Amino acid sequence: MDGEGNKKPWDASQLRKYDLTFDEIPRLHYKDPKIDEYIRANKPVVIIESNIIKPALQRWTLEYLEKNLGQTGHTCFVSKNHQFKYYDDKKIYDKTNNTKGVEFTPPTKKVEMRIEDFMKRVKEWKKGDDRIYLQQSLTTSVGNNIVEDFVKFDWDYVNGKQAKHNWGPLTSNLLFIAMEGNQTPCHYDEQENFFAQVQGYKRCILFPPSQFECLYPYPVHHPHDRQSMVDFEHPDNAKFPKFKDAKGCEAIVGPGDVLYIPIYWWHHIESLMRGGPTTTVNFWYKGGPSTLEYPLKDHQKVAISRNVEKMLLEVLQDPKEVGPLLSAMVLGRYT
Numbered sequence: 232m233d234g235e236g237n238k239k240p241w242d243a244s245q246l247r248k249y250d251l252t253f254d255e256i257p258r259l260h261y262k263d264p265k266i267d268e269y270i271r272a273n274k275p276v277v278i279i280e281s282n283i284i285k286p287a288l289q290r291w292t293l294e295y296l297e298k299n300l301g302q303t304g305h306t307c308f309v310s311k312n313h314q315f316k317y318y319d320d321k322k323i324y325d326k327t328n329n330t331k332g333v334e335f336t337p338p339t340k341k342v343e344m345r346i347e348d349f350m351k352r353v354k355e356w357k358k359g360d361d362r363i364y365l366q367q368s369l370t371t372s373v374g375n376n377i378v379e380d381f382v383k384f385d386w387d388y389v390n391g392k393q394a395k396h397n398w399g400p401l402t403s404n405l406l407f408i409a410m411e412g413n414q415t416p417c418h419y420d421e422q423e424n425f426f427a428q429v430q431g432y433k434r435c436i437l438f439p440p441s442q443f444e445c446l447y448p449y450p451v452h453h454p455h456d457r458q459s460m461v462d463f464e465h466p467d468n469a470k471f472p473k474f475k476d477a478k479g480c481e482a483i484v485g486p487g488d489v490l491y492i493p494i495y496w497w498h499h500i501e502s503l504m505r506g507g508p509t510t511t512v513n514f515w516y517k518g519g520p521s522t523l524e525y526p527l528k529d530h531q532k533v534a535i536s537r538n539v540e541k542m543l544l545e546v547l548q549d550p551k552e553v554g555p556l557l558s559a560m561v562l563g564r565y566t
């Protein structure tokens with residue numbers, strides 16, 4: 232039961248177990264001015280009871296989406312397990328064209344699937360089958376009804392926040408339709424994000440950019456750039472000794488909740504087990520102008536470290552030389 236004695240829509244048995252503890256991300260009414268304090272401080276907050284995606288809350292059932300999402304193929308990922316770790320295929324070594332890059336076997340397959348085929352596979356899924364995850368940009372290729380709903384989102388509210396906090400332009404709105412239990416492992420994005428939950432419940436575990444040394448991101452040139460190397464469910468504590476010290480926060484978001492995920496904040500997201508399919512729409516904005524005011528913000532230091540890695544690789548050419556040079560520069564001199 233929650234505080235008011237109402238039956239909770241989910242219970243702890245639907246959450247995967249991690250050897251970490253998390254603070255609760257605050258949940259604030261959308262008119263609460265404290266929301267702007269959180270955004271200004273680059274801190275996550277759940278915005279509740281807003282009209283940001285009200286038309287989607289009213290109409291976007293799976294049946295409605297199947298009927299209205301449009302007949303073109305939609306971008307879906309197929310995985311042999313519940314994890315859907317993002318990879319940048321432009322960073323994969325392509326033997327045929329002898330491009331620069333890393334020998335890499337993608338952990339998931341990216342396919343274009345018609346919405347009815349996607350929904351059929353979700354409905355008929357049984358243990359042991361591949362899992363699928365629709366992750367589609369809401370562009371003009373969707374049906375008219377969806378466009379009509381989309382234009383009725385509360386754009387005044389989200390664009391008001393964009394303007395007030397001097398964010399860059401909206402770059403995309405992605406629609407996510409996940410199977411229960413699907414997981415997007417811990418990663419960060421270089422964009423501000425309003426993560427709006429339409430249907431079902433998702434557990435969102437977030438860590439600030441200052442936790443960089445506990446979360447061990449892949450090298451910048453790797454296809455899994457921006458993703459944590461740590462498997463949260465089976466952490467290799469020998470290889471990643473600081474992971475156990477990671478201090479994060481979490482929110483379980485349900486229909487109508489909009490989680491603000493600040494730029495460069497790590498997030499590990501999963502659809503609750505046995506909770507049915509989930510639907511989310513996100514709003515990605517470019518970050519605002521980054522003036523170097525001291526003390527620097529933690530996410531600015533992450534951006535600087537990314538530039539150092541890129542520059543070193545540019546001049547050294549061979550990724551295998553970057554680590555040894557950085558070690559030679561640091562060990563015994565800065566440590």
Ligand SMILES: CC[C@@H](CC(=O)C(=O)O)C(=O)O
Pocket residue numbers: 366407414415420424426498500501511513
């Ligand atoms: C990419 C999918 C992920 C969302 C996310 O990482 C983001 O919106 O940045 C999720 O909800 O599973």
Ligand SMILES: [Zn+2]
Pocket residue numbers: 418419420498
């Ligand atoms: Zn993300």
